[in-house]
Structures are given as C-alpha cells and as structure tokens.
Amino acid sequence: MIERKKTRQIRVGDVTVGGDAPVTVQSMTNTDTSDKDGTIAQIVELEAAGCEIVRVAVPDLAAASAIRGIREAISIPLIADIHFDWRLAVAAMENGAQGIRINPGNLGGAQKLAMVVDAAKIHGVPIRVGVNSGSIEKDLLKMHGYPTPENPAALIESALRNVNLLEEQGFTEIKISIKSSDVLTTIAGYRLLSARTDYPLHVGVTEAGGLIAGTVKSSVALGILFFDGIGDTFRVSLTRDPVEEVRVGFELLRALRIRERGPEMISCPTCGRTRIDLFPLAEAVERHLQKMQSRLKVAVMGCVVNGPGEAREADIGIAGGKGVGIIFKKGKIIRKVKEDELLAVFLQELDLMEKERLLDGKG
C-alpha cells in the first residue's frame, strides 16, 4: 500500500491540500481569461469532469478584472497564474482569486513581493511557488548546473530560495512545484525536494506533450512519485482540451488505487476471434460512461468464448459473437442481442444499473 508523506495542510478556497487530504486533480483553462463567458464555459465543463481546482492565466489587467465574474459563476477554487507583474497578483486577489501561482523571485524585488504577500494575508490566499527548469536564477545555474536526473539541485535550491523570500515576510500558506519537461528530472527533483521540505507539493511534468506522449510521461513520473507517497495535488499537462487532463488525472489515481471517480472500463484489444466491430462500440460505451457517476466496472469484450470469463470481476459487460452480442452481469449471461441493437440495449442496461446503484446509495 502507498503511504503518503505527511505534509502541512493549506486551504485553497474550500479545498484542503496536503496533510491527509485526498490528492486533488487540477487543470488550467486555455481560453483568453478576459473572455469571461468563454472561460466560465470551459470551467463548467472541467467541473463536470471532476476538476477540483482550476487555474487561469492572468497576463494583463483585463484578465485580472475578469476573475470577479468568473468566480461568481463557478463552484471550484480559482487560482491566478502570474508572472513578473506584482500588480496583477494583487488585482487578481482583490477580484477574488483563491490562490495565486507566482515565482516570487521574478516580481521585481522585496518591496513588490511584500505588497503581494500583504494582499495574500488580507484575502486569505495561499501562494504556489512555481519554479520551472527555464526560470532558475543564473547564480544557481552557475553553481549547480542545469537540472538533470543526476543533479536536479538547481530546481530545488531555486524553489527553496523563493519559499524563503515568502517566509521572511512571515508567510507560510505555501505549496511548491518544480517543473521540468523531463520525466527523470521531475522524479529526481521532487524526491529531493520532498526530503527537504514539508510544504505540500503540486506535482507534474510540464509541457508533457499531446494526448499519448503527455499521458505516458505524466503517468510514469506521477505514478512513481505517488507510489513513493510524494504529491498532494497535480495537473496532467496535455496539449489538448483540458477536460482530457482531468480524465487522465483520475485514471492515474484509479490505477494506483489512490482515488476513484465514476465507472471503470476494461476492454479487450480484439484478436483473430473477434467477429464484431468492437472499436466503435467500445468508443461509444466509453463516451457514455463519461457522463455516469457510479463506480461500475464495465467490460467490452470481443468474443463470447473468453469475454464473460475474462471479465468476471466486471459488474456488467458485453461480449461480441457472430452478428450478435451478449450482455453479462458478474460473469453470467443475461441477454443475447443482435449486433445492430447491441449498443442501444447495452446503454439502457447501463443506465438502469447506475440508477439502481445510486438509489441504493452505493455510488
């Protein structure tokens, strides 16, 4: 079993991060934040997918001002992502941002940072110290070299230096991230950082790539870190609709049995025994499951010979035959349906099962 490292606890809006709080799934919008309606629409989709904390980029005052209206229309905590301009950080908090992500060292000096910290104290807002491989101070790079899996020290020293700047101002509502686009550097860096601090950690691989590459990189890095007990909140970064980030995030937690959300689907890869057009069927079932809440185990199998048996642990499943499909529950066949009616009938059965589960309070 995974034993999580006990970190300090902070609150982002009404979500607790760190300590024994559940590992939370975050995402970031890719709309223009000053387009209030577009940003709200995307956050509402993210909420429906289960996103628990959302971050928006705040590159200018128009974006900082839009935060007020966005906050009013959404129900998960909103974090403002700010670089360089302390005034934007203050404006974002005045407009209701429940967290800010900054790199304290690039806000233009101690006085400007003090203004940001004062605003954070007044508004009860935590600060994420976010350090990237590309943002490390020159003197640290000179001393430690560019971060590598063998020596990620520059990332850690930069993060801790920035944390120290906040602590000097009497501020400790902090979480930390040290992002690299390299999987091994990410793992080595967070392991080292976790040994040096007990602030909660926001983990992730930055600029991980598209759906396949990004999912693999994030799963490897975060899988290993979570298995080590490291990481309190995370974002899977993908060059895709951010809703996919949330879906991948929950699948990752499910794979490690850290958290579960919604149904789980198992499906076979098909083989020479398959006599049914399984791929579109599996895709349609998967799309349907995304709208469901209960923790059903659903199997979509290519053949009757192995289907129900291999998927015995599934609550409900389909297995293809020649021109027909069978529907089974807990390994037992309950119906045989013509292929062209199979999807519709199966989705009905699924909905029925979900309804029963929710009525029984099993979820």
Ligand code: SF4
């Ligand atoms: S379930 Fe049947 S069709 Fe699918 S891979 Fe196994 S043997 Fe092949």
